[in-house]
Amino acid sequence: MKKFEGDPDILALFTNTARAQLTKVNNALLAVEKKGVKAESLKLIRGEIHTLKGDSRMIGLESVSGAAHAVEDLITELEKAAKGERGKLVRRIFSLLDAIGAAIERLPEEVVEIDPAEITAGNAGKAEIDSTAAGASAGSGSSAHIGSSAETEPPPSPTQGRREDKTEIITLNVKRIEDLIQKSSAFPQYFNKFNYIFGQLENLRNEMEADPRPAENAKQLASIVSQFSHELSFYDLGSRQFQSEITKLKLVPLATVFDQFPRLVRDIAEHTGKAVAFTVKGKDSELDKTIVERLKTVLIHLLRNAVDHGIESPAAREKAGKPKEGRIVLHASNRGDMVEVEIGDDGAGLDLDRIRETAIERGILAREDAGALGADDTMALIFAPGFSTKEVGSFSGRGVGLDVVARTVKEMNGQVSVKSTRGRGTTFTVSFPLISSFIPITVFLLGERLFGIPSAYIKSVLRVRESDRRDVADRPVITVEGEDIALIDLNSWLGFGEEPADANKNVIIVSSRDEISACVVRDIIYEKKMIIRKTDWLVRACPVVMGAVLSGRERAIPILNVPEIFNKLKETMRGVVRKKARAPGVRDFRQKNILLVEDSAVSRTRQRDILEGQSFNVFEAAHGKDALALLEKQSFDVVITDIEMPVMNGPELIRRIRATEGLERLPVIVMSSYNDNLASLKDLGINTFVDKTKFSVKRLIEALAGEGIIKSGSGSGGRW
């Protein structure tokens, strides 16, 4: 595999330009396809392609310039071609453009060869259509699988991190930079003012040393303090304005993404045999570059749904007395510090009965609750985890991949909702904050639990041997670059018990201002840019936690507040404050461990997904004996068990649990369809019984809340 060896900045400029060129060419070609060969469109295409050809030659990408040359030739052919032959030529050009787009996205890891002769209509050669779909996936690492269904989010990997490190370029408005320069000019003034106050303080100190006069000195000090507080408030305002101005540099117009959609919609429509007129409004709205990329993934899902499932086939539309061609409108508008995007179609609308049926089938809704469920609540079900299915065609209505949409939107601190009228169409509304605060977070394991720290606090990561560890003044330290650094077992400090003594330990060197310490962790899992949600109740419950991030499967990972940890450490180090076993509230916050005992893998997986969706740590066992083995190794907050199981059944398991020291009071919830034995089960000492045939998340959550495992209403992620 040949790598691109050129300069990364020039490559970033090339990639950025080329994407924009391809988008323009794609849209001009769409116009040719719809409205016929017009000189204006061809001129635009030729201009852009010619520049692309030259640019790619300049950086030695002969395969791209060759393919661009082939496009030029095909445009000439298209100009001369008879009307009947144009369609095929246009499709061939689209394929070539896709191949070029795909090749560009592979850079710099791989220089892809493109053989224009191999590329025919509807086949982008070696480059697969679904990884490039109209270049709509360009640059985001997201994918636009035409006609495929729900995609699960891949686990964050180091490779993904590397992708984010790729140089990205945005175009800046000079006016914005000028504003920034103007605002930054205030900072030296602040310095002068602070320096003046500093001078006054020094004077006061000298006076006090020479001739202390407490009453007068206090008066002077009070005057300085009041000046200082006055200046501070100006500084605060100024720095905030500066910060908000700087953040705006990341804003890019939505057009960068929206312009890729006409081609995408065309391809999906062609693939699914639909006729669609697609309109885009409000693409001048601006949004954080990082958010735009995520928003794109979400909108691709929704557009695919709209074409594939929203718009009926031309025949069905005609039968319903509608125009053959369906309409899809994408409309963005600013709403304060949010951007709202609507995707509306004039298709068949949501089939509420089918949604209810599917929700019942998937265990999201209890059958007896279905009747009382209003239209809005029913529609909201399509975003529920577990509602979507990976099997293509198993559910022909909406819902494919919508849990991914809901999850992505939530990760971005946004919202998604749906409105629909049967026979008239469906509108999805997605709203996102304009500015994101994605920061790199390093996620690591302490014991069995995931925690995160903003990467900015991490100086380095090391592996240390037991022999590297010394004790200085009764405290363990390690020496890094000649400096003794206190070694802290975070897990035990947080009150979760010590990390098992390993010969080698993973250590992260954490520093904040002048403080530095080495924290022992079990393993570093990944680094990813995420938004920290500042959850008040969480921070109140546990001050060393600053918030949480949502990772895949809606799992919440607490983010440690490094300065606060140092504050607490200082207290314990000085010995002024008695060493606390753990910070107050930690135990309440940590994820609950659930042991799920169920012999049917299908039910188990479904229940696990739902429980994980509620941020539980789920451990699985196929029968009672498995469960007992796990119970020996691990502490659990609750056991959920089936009754009928091979090897060791539910009642026997419960009997053994109750006979085990320390587990006498462990909450056990029985979930089974054999509810006639309820009375005898109660005698065994079970806590709650959930009828499997009526299994729903709501019931399970109620049962867990009833056991005090969770606070009622604290279940995350659901819209029940």
Added chain:
Amino acid sequence: MKKILIVDDSEMARKSMCFSLSSKRYNVLEAVSGRDAVAKLKENPDIGLVITDLNMPEMNGLELIAHIRSNHKPADIPVYVITTENKTGDDVMKKGATGYIVKSSKTSEELHRIVEKHMV
């Protein structure tokens, strides 16, 4: 030292040439079209070398050469054409270009050769 003027409507092409030249501490100016180049030449009489693209909106490369050869002082200022097509080379020489470079991964080396010839 005299300045170099690079005329190309492709930002990418301009930047990669400037990038490679400014690393050798040449003083490089950019123009995005023939018309822009004419303005820059007027403002900067110390421009000693022009490198121009051919296909550009608002006065193309050949029109720019014609303008320089009939209006600029000195009229024999070296003007090189940078082109995507091999075949246009001899043609542009007839129209008054001092020489030409075909866009390729070797462009940068060619460029340095030309710049050294005229600027050192």
